[in-house]
Amino acid sequence: MIKTLSKIIVATILVASSLSAADADNSKYKFNINSLIGFEGTYSNFDYERTEAGVLTEREKVSLNGGGLKIGAESQNYRFFLAARVYDAGEFDYARTYGVELQYKFNFSKFANMYIGVNFGKADMRFVDTKNGHDNTVMIDDTYLGGDVGFNVHLGKHVDWEIGARVMSLNTSKTDAGATYNFDNLVTGYTSIIFKYKMD
Template identity: 85%
Template sequence: MAKTLSKLAVATILVASSLSAAPADNSKYRFNTNSLIGLEGTYSNFDYERVKIGDATVREKVSLKGGGLKIGAESNNYRFFLSARMYDAGEFEYARTYGVELQYLFNFSNFANMYLGVNFGKADMKFVDTKNGHNNTVTIDDTYLGGDVGFNVHLGKQVDWEIGARFMRLNTSKTDAGATYNLDHIVTGYTSIIFKYQMD
């Protein structure tokens, strides 16, 4: 173990020395970085299961429309966002998510790239179940974890059009009026306009 750590330390020092010795402006290791601001429109499906003694277990699907704002940064192969989104549906008094997305970019052409990533954050929702004679209220304040996949089309040097799909798993349970709600996941299709700029 000590020998491995020693070799790793020596290799790190050698790489750091070669990077510091190269001219900053001409270094092939220098990343092409951009700051990002995105405006997003979404359409989501939200699944839950209602379990109540004496009633049949019912699985329901709720559709949500939404919009969001995300800010972040990208290098040649990585992209990072902080995001906030609001959703609208009749069954919700309010529905919001706040999260982080980290994505890897596959640059397969000059006019577009593909991304694959992970997301995590917090869901803040108040859900009212009035189906089949129920009048139950479920408040959600839990974390989610999921993934993203999609494509960016480069409309110009400073603008991308993004289209993708997002999966967010809640995996939590809430109880109201003797009914237990098993909240499963949110599946989202979305499109965004991403504005890119470089900070001095």
């Protein structure tokens, strides 16, 4: 996964360099590329099931608040982000995600646009189950794949307000002390402030 992300980062830098060179050209083939940095607040739900000897003994929904940082670039119709997020919830000692997001923008108005996209990356979590006399700890260190949809409102030439929904699918199982924990989807509502700027 780290090798894949490294290749993506290198490819992004190369593409950005070529686009900057094209932008410096005074020909008609100029590109309008913005660099982006965003600060995000999130509210998420996370489901898990606990089974012992193949018998379902518990089904729970966990709520997590979180925050994140994402950096990227956008053209007229596309956005690309590298994102890191942390989450806070009682059942998790820690919960973090790191990933890549690619989005397509529908520019239906000069005041706002809609986007849909895909995301993938890595989830790094430590889950502690102390309910009903349990004392189990499971580590999640797996990849996720998902999608998101939302709206950008242009607050100014260099600032967007973003509101959206995201799904990250883990579909992973972990076992501790004879109990198996099945983790499904991390479903998130989020809002972000996106700052746009051009790099020379």
